[in-house]
Amino acid sequence: MLNEIKKAQQYIFSKTDFTPEFAIVLGTGLGDLVKSIDVVCSISYQDIPNFPISTVESHVGKLIFGFLGGKKVVAMQGRFHYYEGYNMNQIAFPIRVLSFLGVKKLLISNAAGGINPQFKKGDLVLVKDHINLFSGNPLIGKNYPELGPRFVDMYQPYDKKWIELAKNIAQQNNINIHFGVYAGLTGPMLETPAEYKYLSVIGADLVGMSTIPEVIAANHLGMKCLACSIVTDECYGEIKPVNITEIIEVANNAQPKLCVLFEQFVNQN
Numbered sequence: 001m002l003n004e005i006k007k008a009q010q011y012i013f014s015k016t017d018f019t020p021e022f023a024i025v026l027g028t029g030l031g032d033l034v035k036s037i038d039v040v041c042s043i044s045y046q047d048i049p050n051f052p053i054s055t056v057e058s059h060v061g062k063l064i065f066g067f068l069g070g071k072k073v074v075a076m077q078g079r080f081h082y083y084e085g086y087n088m089n090q091i092a093f094p095i096r097v098l099s100f101l102g103v104k105k106l107l108i109s110n111a112a113g114g115i116n117p118q119f120k121k122g123d124l125v126l127v128k129d130h131i132n133l134f135s136g137n138p139l140i141g142k143n144y145p146e147l148g149p150r151f152v153d154m155y156q157p158y159d160k161k162w163i164e165l166a167k168n169i170a171q172q173n174n175i176n177i178h179f180g181v182y183a184g185l186t187g188p189m190l191e192t193p194a195e196y197k198y199l200s201v202i203g204a205d206l207v208g209m210s211t212i213p214e215v216i217a218a219n220h221l222g223m224k225c226l227a228c229s230i231v232t233d234e235c236y237g238e239i240k241p242v243n244i245t246e247i248i249e250v251a252n253n254a255q256p257k258l259c260v261l262f263e264q265f266v267n268q269n
Contacts, residue, residue, distance in 0.1 A: 004050040016041040020074040027110035039066040054078035069267030083188040092138035092217035114231035116205040127227035148220035180205030184212035
């Protein structure tokens with residue numbers, strides 16, 4: 001695994017000497033943050049050795065290097081999911097490569113179903129904790145000390161001070177913000193009404209198909225994390241049919257709020 005990470009690192013360094021401080025993972029329908037970045041270099045995933053390829057609609061599949069909020073950033077314009085057929089190490093691979101580029105701070109966005117009845121479509125939710133309901137995680141198997149310790153304490157997977165700062169930025173910009181626990185499932189199917197009820201009972205406020213493997217890998221690497229979900233469908237009460245087109249539309253409409261939040265957050269860190 002280390003050789004694969006280093007080959008990807010070396011290829012990226014052959015294309016740019018830009019050394020980002022922040023990495024930003026852009027979720028389903030959330031690629032427009034790139035428009036706010038003063039781009040220095042763009043590299044397609046398919047050109048990077050050992051890098052997975054995005055197969056999901058709205059995931060462009062590029063690393064975007066540049067300046068956002070006056071800080072050096074790299075944005076993942078598209079991520080990878082378990083349901084695409086990738087294993088957990090492949091999903092975590094880009095996060096590990098970004099760490100080898102020097103990144104110590106990670107911002108993650110995602111589209112999620114809202115289980116908490118207080119959440120409405122288009123709302124932003126800062127993730128305060130998660131419940132891993134995937135069938136595995138990217139730390140299973142041989143541990144490499146260069147990546148992190150064998151046993152990782154997940155007492156604070158999402159940095160509490162960062163959550164407080166993000167909350168303050170949202171309030172200053174009149175952005176309605178919530179806090180919640182994110183449950184991660186494999187997908188690609190959405191959940192049944194009984195499954196939504198089960199998730200509510202076990203303490204989940206949100207449900208999605210990403211984020212958790214990335215956050216586990218980032219914590220292993222010693223990276224600080226902030227995650228923000230856009231609620232794209234309401235998964236409580238009388239459950240109504242929904243499709244990916246509607247989910248992407250809701251995410252697109254909420255993008256401007258997320259862009260303001262992330263840009264000002266980066267600027268103040």
